[in-house]
Amino acid sequence: MPDFRSDTVTQPTPAMREAMFKAPLGDDVFADDPSVNALQDHAAELLGFEAALFAPSGTQTNLIALWGHCQRGDEAIVGQSWHTYRWEAGGMAVLGSIQPQPVETQPDGSLRVADIAAAIKPDDPHFARTRLVVLENTTGGQVLPPAYIAEVAQLARSRGLAMHLDGARMFNAATANAARHGTDVYEEARALCSHFDSASLCLSKGLGAPVGSLVLGSRDFIRQARRTRKILGGGMRQAGVLAAAGHYALQHHVRRLAEDHARLDRLAQGLADANRSHPVLQGKITVLPWQTNILFTDLHADVAPAFTAWLAQHGVRVTSSLYGGATRLRWVTHLDVSEADVTAALDCVARFERQG
Incomplete structure (x- = not known):
């Protein structure tokens, strides 16, 4: 999970x-x-x-x-x-x-x-x-x-x-x-x-x-x-x-923090690709600038409830809050987030896209 x-x-x-x-x-x-x-x-x-x-x-x-x-x-x-x-x-x-x-x-x-x-x-x-x-x-x-x-x-x-x-x-x-x-x-x-x-x-x-x-x-x-x-x-x-x-x-555990940063970069790039390429999420998920191991994404109101519910249903755990009329998700990579976890999260996003 x-x-x-x-x-x-x-x-x-x-x-x-x-x-x-x-x-x-x-x-x-x-x-x-x-x-x-x-x-x-x-x-x-x-x-x-x-x-x-x-x-x-x-x-x-x-x-x-x-x-x-x-x-x-x-x-x-x-x-x-x-x-x-x-x-x-x-x-x-x-x-x-x-x-x-x-x-x-x-x-x-x-x-x-x-x-x-x-x-x-x-x-x-x-x-x-x-x-x-x-x-x-x-x-x-x-x-x-x-x-x-x-x-x-x-x-x-x-x-x-x-x-x-x-x-x-x-x-x-x-x-x-x-x-x-x-x-x-x-x-x-x-x-x-x-x-x-x-x-x-x-x-x-x-x-x-x-x-x-x-x-x-x-x-x-x-x-x-x-x-x-x-x-x-x-x-x-x-x-x-x-x-x-x-x-x-x-x-x-200090030098390995670079792995967390690299995994967040991959996650952010994948979410940005979803925003650019799919009719359901295109223009609906804003990926804010990232530098280390923390990423914020803002979801448009018409997809936020379904998308956050989909993540929760499939075991992808994030924190969410309301921010300026959008739903803001916070994604944090760390010692217990593996490459496989990033792949699973992006796959979950892709399957949500196909569900429409």
Whole structure:
């Protein structure tokens, strides 16, 4: 059953399960779980930070980082459609007493630098104090260009602001940059992170671990982050059984992300061909630009109910939502989507075409 709903649905591979089974364990709340410590040290060195902290989820690592940069009544600049603002249940305001200042997200996933600059508040008691700029990379599968990130970082530094990266799928961005530049994905990841004071990295999405995320920053920042994690209920005991999976993923599942990108490209090309060539779907399915492992397609209202029902009936799992009068489907390739799954999905589309 091809499952394109999200890269969060992946199952641990046999080799990852073996690493989990053999992981030496301690008590991470006492900071003496050797597998957790090994993961944190490895990730920090890999990405150019002084330290890292393992936590249950990306929502928590983002909140830990936001809380580390901002005090009560401070403000963080975020994207209107980004996870930290729209998809994390308002935690930055509810739990952190941090005011989000959303900025409109552009079609390419970026925020206009001029809009970020305009959102920064003057030092006036009438306003929340702007402390932080948050970027998300990838965002909706789109990659923020390195030159753009450097420009935003320069603005932030000039205004005395910190920078946080919501890098849930940061290695997908690094994979795309490496393919474009002919460079190494780990080098691209380190370069990408170099502009940020802190970063959040999900291990349970494209990297394929079952649970967990990392927050990375300076030693002092992570020392405070450990306290914040405890407040949020994220302190785990023998967490090494989970950390071992994340450690394995960082070592063995980063370079294979290029396979996910290639499979999405094939899927997107096949859906675009269907839009061009068949009387039923011709002009009815808009394939939006794609760069990594996430694709959005918009269905015309007169085919959307039948097409989505057909996919579900034949076991092709996608997520759908209404967007601007169209039905938007999200397709995500990942560790558990094979070449055969892509073939099966495209065959299902073809058979829907023949059904009319």
